[in-house]
Amino acid sequence: MSQKTPETLTGAQIVVRLLERQGVRTLAGIPGGAILPIYDALSKSTLIHHVLARHEQGGGFMAQGMARVTGVPAVCMASSGPGATNLLTAVADAKLDSIPLVAITGQVPRAMIGTDAFQEVDTYGLSIPITKHNFLVSSADQLLDIVPRAFRIAASGRPGPVLVDIPKDVQNQLVEVDEWPEPGCAELIPPPDVELVERAAAMINQAVKPILYLGGGVVHSGASKVAVGLAEKAGLPTVMTLMALGAMAVDHDLSLGMLGMHGARCTNLALDECDLLIAVGARFDDRATGKVAGFCPQAKIIHIDIDPSELDKIKTAHVGIAGDVQTVLEMLLPKIESPLREAWLARVASLKAAQPLRMPGVDDPRTPYGLIRAVADCLDDEATITTDVGQHQMWVAQAYPLRRPRQWLTSGGLGTMGFGMPAAIGAALAEPERTVVCFTGDGSILMNVQELVTAAEENVNVKIVLMNNSSLGLVFQQQTMFYGERIYASKFKGMPDFVRVAEGFGVPAIDLDAEIDPRAALAAALSTRGPMLIHVSIAMHEQVLPMVPPGAANKEMIGG
Amino acid sequence: MNSLTRTENQALARTVLELDVNNHPGVMSHVVGLFSRRAYNVEGILVMPVGSGETSRIWLLVNEDERLDQMVKQVEKLEDVLAVRRHGAEHEVFVRLEEFFL
Ligand SMILES: Cc1ncc(C[n+]2csc(CCOP(=O)(O)OP(=O)(O)O)c2C)c(N)n1
Ligand SMILES: [Mg+2]
Numbered sequence: 001m002s003q004k005t006p007e008t009l010t011g012a013q014i015v016v017r018l019l020e021r022q023g024v025r026t027l028a029g030i031p032g033g034a035i036l037p038i039y040d041a042l043s044k045s046t047l048i049h050h051v052l053a054r055h056e057q058g059g060g061f062m063a064q065g066m067a068r069v070t071g072v073p074a075v076c077m078a079s080s081g082p083g084a085t086n087l088l089t090a091v092a093d094a095k096l097d098s099i100p101l102v103a104i105t106g107q108v109p110r111a112m113i114g115t116d117a118f119q120e121v122d123t124y125g126l127s128i129p130i131t132k133h134n135f136l137v138s139s140a141d142q143l144l145d146i147v148p149r150a151f152r153i154a155a156s157g158r159p160g161p162v163l164v165d166i167p168k169d170v171q172n173q174l175v176e177v178d179e180w181p182e183p184g185c186a187e188l189i190p191p192p193d194v195e196l197v198e199r200a201a202a203m204i205n206q207a208v209k210p211i212l213y214l215g216g217g218v219v220h221s222g223a224s225k226v227a228v229g230l231a232e233k234a235g236l237p238t239v240m241t242l243m244a245l246g247a248m249a250v251d252h253d254l255s256l257g258m259l260g261m262h263g264a265r266c267t268n269l270a271l272d273e274c275d276l277l278i279a280v281g282a283r284f285d286d287r288a289t290g291k292v293a294g295f296c297p298q299a300k301i302i303h304i305d306i307d308p309s310e311l312d313k314i315k316t317a318h319v320g321i322a323g324d325v326q327t328v329l330e331m332l333l334p335k336i337e338s339p340l341r342e343a344w345l346a347r348v349a350s351l352k353a354a355q356p357l358r359m360p361g362v363d364d365p366r367t368p369y370g371l372i373r374a375v376a377d378c379l380d381d382e383a384t385i386t387t388d389v390g391q392h393q394m395w396v397a398q399a400y401p402l403r404r405p406r407q408w409l410t411s412g413g414l415g416t417m418g419f420g421m422p423a424a425i426g427a428a429l430a431e432p433e434r435t436v437v438c439f440t441g442d443g444s445i446l447m448n449v450q451e452l453v454t455a456a457e458e459n460v461n462v463k464i465v466l467m468n469n470s471s472l473g474l475v476f477q478q479q480t481m482f483y484g485e486r487i488y489a490s491k492f493k494g495m496p497d498f499v500r501v502a503e504g505f506g507v508p509a510i511d512l513d514a515e516i517d518p519r520a521a522l523a524a525a526l527s528t529r530g531p532m533l534i535h536v537s538i539a540m541h542e543q544v545l546p547m548v549p550p551g552a553a554n555k556e557m558i559g560g
Numbered sequence: 561m562n563s564l565t566r567t568e569n570q571a572l573a574r575t576v577l578e579l580d581v582n583n584h585p586g587v588m589s590h591v592v593g594l595f596s597r598r599a600y601n602v603e604g605i606l607v608m609p610v611g612s613g614e615t616s617r618i619w620l621l622v623n624e625d626e627r628l629d630q631m632v633k634q635v636e637k638l639e640d641v642l643a644v645r646r647h648g649a650e651h652e653v654f655v656r657l658e659e660f661f662l
Contacts, residue, residue, distance in 0.1 A: 124586060128593050133639040136586065153639060309633035 006178035011140030012037035012171040018147040020047045022183045024075050026429050028053050028062035032079025034119060035106025037171035051429060051458060054450035056083050058422040060090020064099050065426020068409045069384060073100035073154040080106045081119030089416060091161045092130035096413025097243060098220060100159035102150050109169040123165045132160030140173035144181050152184030158307040159220055189306060192323030192331065200302045200319045201335035204234055207276035209344045212236040216243025217281020217305060223326035224405040227280060230329055235341040237348045239267055241288050242397055243412045249403035257357065260288035261548045262394045264357035268554040270348050271296050279303045281325045284314035294553025304328045358560050359399055365518045368395045368467065368542055374519055375437060375465060376401050378526045384409065384427045384436045388420035388444030391473035394544040396439045418447030421464060425451060428460035435461055435526060442468040442492065455531040456506030462531050466498055469538040477543050502533035509533035573624040574649035582640040583609050583616040591618060594634050600627060604654050615642065621654050
């Protein structure tokens with residue numbers, strides 16, 4: 001606790017001061033009647049840079065971009081009613097991917113709550129199932145407790161979004177503040193059960209065919225290094241979920257890349273043979289496991305997660321350890337022997353050699369894999385990669401050489417089209433020294449296309465690679481594969497001129513289709529600072545393979 | 561609401577959950593929402609403030625099914641839930657109320 005002389009401040013001023021004290025320097029949002037007192041107070045802040053989004057969902061994803069690259073809670077703001085409802089998709093997305101976010105919404109004055117006042121919606125009620133926790137603030141002095149708590153909750157344990165709904169009259173209410181609370185930060189987690197860690201170590205030491213299965217929790221916990229250390233010491237072939245990509249370099253000897261619906265054959269087949277699965281910060285999502293009964297059918301399971309409710313949720317673990325995964329792995333490491341696993345490692349190597357991820361066209365920058373690799377060839381591991389949702393997302397997940405935790409930002413759990421570009425803007429705002437590349441599709445980009453002008457306004461170093469297949473490609477692919485080629489509502493008839501669209505928003509653009517030397521054009525575009533859109537046509541029939549049919553076991557994958 | 565008949569319903573094993581929670585207007589929504597979202601019927605609910613009114617106690621009567629352990633873990637995760645205790649169906653709290661539901 002600090003501060004001596006009491007100050008009389010409005011609720012709005014208190015919010016802004018608490019955000020400043022929290023260390024917030026950039027936030028995104030859109031003002032409106034019910035949050036104007038906060039915006040008025042914000043206008044006087046010399047510390048906080050407010051980024052004006054053009055749709056609240058865009059603002060929410062910008063905050064997510066900041067939070068995903070830094071691991072620190074980021075802030076977005078919206079007014080009541082439509083402002084708040086527009087924000088909800090980005091909040092739900094943060095919930096499913098465990099991203100620390102603090103969303104602040106304006107609400108109609110307390111006396112009008114429940115009267116169907118202008119722009120009144122029950123933001124509190126709407127946000128209960130999609131937040132880690134939420135607050136409806138009923139007096140300005142409560143802000144001194146609630147705002148730091150919101151940050152604490154967002155960052156503690158398994159991170160997640162917290163929404164704070166503040167009625168307009170509370171924002172205007174005067175309060176005397178004589179002491180400022182400490183900023184809210186992550187709480188310590190109870191230490192893991194040592195005996196369980198011993199048992200896990202014994203199981204790893206005795207296993208003949210173990211596999212390490214890393215999830216997004218490894219990235220959140222900052223445990224990538226120790227996870228790789230464990231894999232190396234114990235000789236563990238390693239698979240990653242979509243959320244964990246980058247935790248271990250994909251070209252590491254022990255890496256089998258991404259598992260699940262679009263994992264390589266060798267990856268899913270190795271899992272099918274393993275006798276021990278060590279799940280770390282992973283939640284057995286159905287896109288990763290396929291039909292659960294067919295997932296690692298012979299394996300014993302060690303499950304390590306910070307959230308006790310994840311243990312035994314989908315698969316019953318033989319040893320379930322609740323705890324911060326970094327702490328648990330650090331305790332585990334010295335107890336691990338370095339067994340020779342020659343037979344298993346040789347078996348995995350032969351699977352990898354026989355059934356690797358096939359990337360047809362990888363040498364041709366006018367094909368999906370070739371384009372992704374050509375982009376990667378222009379960049380180093382310092383670049384940050386975001387995606388939208390669809391085929392392009394899966395191709396990038398399969399083919400981009402991700403090697404750094406927090407290098408990879410994608411909407412995993414909710415799979416929200418429209419995530420990529422605003423998240424890239426947020427990532428670039430938080431880490432301006434990096435090049436941020438957003439791979440997007442002709443469907444997804446239109447879901448938050450208005451944020452192009454925000455990118456131009458903020459002059460962020462964001463390169464948007466638009467993979468245009470004139471379709472909702474992933475839908476087109478599923479209709480082709482599973483609905484008797486009855487293509488319906490997935491082929492676009494009208495097509496915007498994306499180069500002119502970008503230019504119209506103030507973002508320079510190139511059309512790779514028209515370039516004689518696409519590699520040179522890419523290299524030039526990616527090395528010029530500032531926002532840029534790079535348009536590339538992709539053949540509509542291109543598919544993401546292999547593919548596990550929804551509901552099937554992973555070993556029943558098609559193609560690849 | 562589930563679609564079981566009254567007799568089917570009575571045949572199911574029951575569990576009584578006792579929750580200590582912070583007493584404010586949103587708590588009931590948070591708790592009950594966890595069940596409704598999973599189509600898990602809550603058969604009985606009782607809530608009263610405890611002591612000075614800072615906290616409340618919520619009693620829930622629920623059917624036992626294979627999701628109950630997961631439900632309890634989810635309830636424990638709620639920020640405003642301070643403690644969760646499990647009791648058998650023989651717990652008196654709902655039995656004593658039966659006369660009001662004749
Ligand atoms: C907001 C939202 N609406 C609908 C979907 C369902 N969906 C998943 S992928 C996809 C197609 C995406 O098209 P595009 O962005 O062009 O990517 P492509 O698959 O063609 O690479 C759709 C409609 C979704 N994931 N998100
Ligand atoms: Mg497309």
